[in-house]
Amino acid sequence: MGGLLTETFIASLLFGAVTVGIPLLLAGLGEQISEKAGVLNIGIEGMMLMGAYGGFVAAYYSESFWLGFLAGGVSGMAVAALMVLFCVLLGMNQIVIGIALTIGAEGLTALLHHFQFSRSYPRLSEVPTLDIAGLSDIPVIGPALFERHPLVYLAIVLVVAIAWLFRRSHIGLNLQAAGDHPAALDAAGIDVKLTRSLAVLATGLLAGIGGAFMADVGAGLFVPFMTHGAGFIAIVLAMLARGKPLWVLLGAALFGASLALTTALQVAGLNIPTDIVQMLPFAMVIVVLVLFARHSYLPPALGLPYHRGER
Amino acid sequence: MIFSTLRVVVPIVLALVAGGLILLALGKDPLAYYDFVVQRGLLSWSGLQQTIIRSAPLLLIAAGLIVAFRAGIWNLGVDGQFLLAAVASAALAPLLIAALPSWLTIVICCAVSVLVAMSWSLVPAFLKTQYGLNEIITTLMMTFLGISFANVLIKLPFNDPDNTVPQTMTLPVADRLGRLFDTTIHGGIIIALVAVLITHFVMTRTAFGLRLQIVGANPRAAKHAGLNVGRLTYATFALSAGLAGLGGAVEILGVWGTMRADWNPAYGLLVVPLVFLARFNGIAVIALTLFFAILMIGGESASRRLGVPNFYVLVLVALLLIFLALVEYLDHLSRRRKKA
Numbered sequence: 001m002g003g004l005l006t007e008t009f010i011a012s013l014l015f016g017a018v019t020v021g022i023p024l025l026l027a028g029l030g031e032q033i034s035e036k037a038g039v040l041n042i043g044i045e046g047m048m049l050m051g052a053y054g055g056f057v058a059a060y061y062s063e064s065f066w067l068g069f070l071a072g073g074v075s076g077m078a079v080a081a082l083m084v085l086f087c088v089l090l091g092m093n094q095i096v097i098g099i100a101l102t103i104g105a106e107g108l109t110a111l112l113h114h115f116q117f118s119r120s121y122p123r124l125s126e127v128p129t130l131d132i133a134g135l136s137d138i139p140v141i142g143p144a145l146f147e148r149h150p151l152v153y154l155a156i157v158l159v160v161a162i163a164w165l166f167r168r169s170h171i172g173l174n175l176q177a178a179g180d181h182p183a184a185l186d187a188a189g190i191d192v193k194l195t196r197s198l199a200v201l202a203t204g205l206l207a208g209i210g211g212a213f214m215a216d217v218g219a220g221l222f223v224p225f226m227t228h229g230a231g232f233i234a235i236v237l238a239m240l241a242r243g244k245p246l247w248v249l250l251g252a253a254l255f256g257a258s259l260a261l262t263t264a265l266q267v268a269g270l271n272i273p274t275d276i277v278q279m280l281p282f283a284m285v286i287v288v289l290v291l292f293a294r295h296s297y298l299p300p301a302l303g304l305p306y307h308r309g310e311r
Numbered sequence: 312m313i314f315s316t317l318r319v320v321v322p323i324v325l326a327l328v329a330g331g332l333i334l335l336a337l338g339k340d341p342l343a344y345y346d347f348v349v350q351r352g353l354l355s356w357s358g359l360q361q362t363i364i365r366s367a368p369l370l371l372i373a374a375g376l377i378v379a380f381r382a383g384i385w386n387l388g389v390d391g392q393f394l395l396a397a398v399a400s401a402a403l404a405p406l407l408i409a410a411l412p413s414w415l416t417i418v419i420c421c422a423v424s425v426l427v428a429m430s431w432s433l434v435p436a437f438l439k440t441q442y443g444l445n446e447i448i449t450t451l452m453m454t455f456l457g458i459s460f461a462n463v464l465i466k467l468p469f470n471d472p473d474n475t476v477p478q479t480m481t482l483p484v485a486d487r488l489g490r491l492f493d494t495t496i497h498g499g500i501i502i503a504l505v506a507v508l509i510t511h512f513v514m515t516r517t518a519f520g521l522r523l524q525i526v527g528a529n530p531r532a533a534k535h536a537g538l539n540v541g542r543l544t545y546a547t548f549a550l551s552a553g554l555a556g557l558g559g560a561v562e563i564l565g566v567w568g569t570m571r572a573d574w575n576p577a578y579g580l581l582v583v584p585l586v587f588l589a590r591f592n593g594i595a596v597i598a599l600t601l602f603f604a605i606l607m608i609g610g611e612s613a614s615r616r617l618g619v620p621n622f623y624v625l626v627l628v629a630l631l632l633i634f635l636a637l638v639e640y641l642d643h644l645s646r647r648r649k650k651a
Binding site: 040042082086090091092093095096097099100101103104105106107108110111112114115224228229232233235236239273275276278279282283285286289290293294 | 333337338385387434437438441442444445447448449451452453455456459460462463466467572580581583584587620622623624625626627628629630632633635636637639640
């Protein structure tokens with residue numbers, strides 16, 4: 001146990017927490033936007049997975065991480081567009097469609113990967129980083145937090161931006177009304193379906209970029225089913241954050257750390273079976289839910305389609 | 312009758328056509344694929360037997376989902392419940408068989424598996440009744456937890472030391488669930504069919520089933536009607552998980568006799584669309600499960616011979632769900648228009 005608190009262990013835990021936490025953060029923020037507007041987005045796992053595949057393929061062929069993230073975002077949005085069509089515009093069951101999109105993305109990405117790469121799993125080149133002058137020289141914390149791909153810093157900035165958007169802007173107010181009391185928003189002359197559509201598309205964009213980050217930066221390759229429940233964890237994060245982006249950040253860091261523990265323990269030379277460590281994040285979700293469930297909040301109109309004039 | 316049959320057949324046909332177009336885009340001949348699937352899954356004797364064997368766990372999971380969905384509970388954690396129940400049977404059966412006759416071993420294993428699956432569903436049931444927490448998320452989380460937990464159990468306490476691959480000890484073939492006549496089909500299919508029929512009867516023809524359906528249709532009204540919604544919710548979770556758990560037991564005691572680490576057939580989410588397509592009707596579920604088992608067995612054969620990986624079945628399931636929802640939606644529209 002002596003090696004547990006060494007510098008290498010803490011450094012690899014922090015580094016891993018950021019790597020794993022960023023996709024959770026992006027997807028969690030995305031889910032928060034959807035939920036705020038009244039759309040329960042079970043399909044987010046599928047959006048992340050499609051983003052991971054699109055992001056990987058684009059980065060692999062273009063050798064540009066930025067193009068990879070762009071493609072990932074677009075792929076996530078493509079899945080989200082289906083969600084918009086079926087659930088927001090036509091008002092079909094959000095849960096059935098959400099499951100369908102997740103299963104469909106699982107099958108489709110695995111199929112596409114098979115036909116494109118057969119059984120090989122090519123890797124991307126090393127991740128380019130942007131060192132923040134001064135801070136990146138701090139031991140342990142520096143390499144983990146301040147020598148990362150610029151998208152990491154952007155994601156943090158995004159937390160503040162979305163928090164501002166929710167609290168201070170008309171857009172945030174409209175989103176909230178679409179989830180809390182869609183009829184009131186409609187009466188105020190704002191298109192509920194349009195508001196919700198844009199919210200779901202934004203979710204797809206963020207979840208897709210999150211998936212792309214997972215494949216391109218986190219793993220450096222694409223493996224079928226690689227999101228392994230990250231999208232569902234993002235839903236839990238959004239649920240417990242009660243509409244506050246800062247809490248999503250905190251949750252993502254916490255779950256990121258618990259997911260990163262596997263590799264960190266191995267680096268520290270401690271050999272706990274990976275299966276036990278893999279249980280950790282999900283066990284934590286359950287424990288957190290048991291302890292804090294009464295504090296979770298979901299908007300009243302969540303999951304219900306809006307049709308003008310219907311009660 | 313014709314209309315309701317159409318509502319089942321149209322989504323299936325649309326999904327097969329749309330899936331075929333995807334195959335075409337990937338450079339495969341969809342007609343050859345479907346032809347191969349039917350040949351291998353239905354028209355060859357060994358394929359047909361495998362199809363029927365595969366139907367047993369699918370039917371039991373479907374029965375569990377019928378209970379849950381009729382009671383308005385989204386138990387999407389059947390995979391975790393199925394797996395842990397399978398571990399229980401796989402670990403217990405080789406030990407019991409040393410002291411007990413095989414029929415008693417099988418009965419005890421099934422009972423323990425059902426109890427294990429039931430207790431795995433306690434947490435989501437508690438969170439739902441106590442805090443009104445959405446069970447979709449909690450049951451899914453319990454499945455991810457259960458997949459890893461099953462592996463831990465197989466690799467550590469229940470590992471067979473005489474085997475290099477991590478797996479439980481093996482139940483001898485002679486002591487597994489009895490075969491039917493001269494076939495390779497084990498008796499699990501009978502258990503499954505009986506379970507589905509009983510489930511259907513209980514849900515549609517008894518006071519208890521009606522109570523569950525009232526809770527499903529409108530929990531608030533159920534409360535005002537004096538029903539103990541909390542207790543009924545626990546009952547729903549327990550029955551639903553128990554049936555899925557029985558599926559796990561039957562698969563181990565009938566087919567494998569042992570459980571390997573990382574074995575996770577993940578039938579649960581694949582059965583969901585079938586149950587929807589059948590409109591929670593047990594009789595319709597039987598027909599649809601058979602159809603789906605043909606697709607799975609034929610598809611597994613096709614993945615080896617035609618180079619179309621079995622992931623294609625996932626795509627088909629997703630398409631099926633989407634077209635199902637679409638048909639439902641159009642139906643809803645036309646009915647509303649008729650009213651107006």
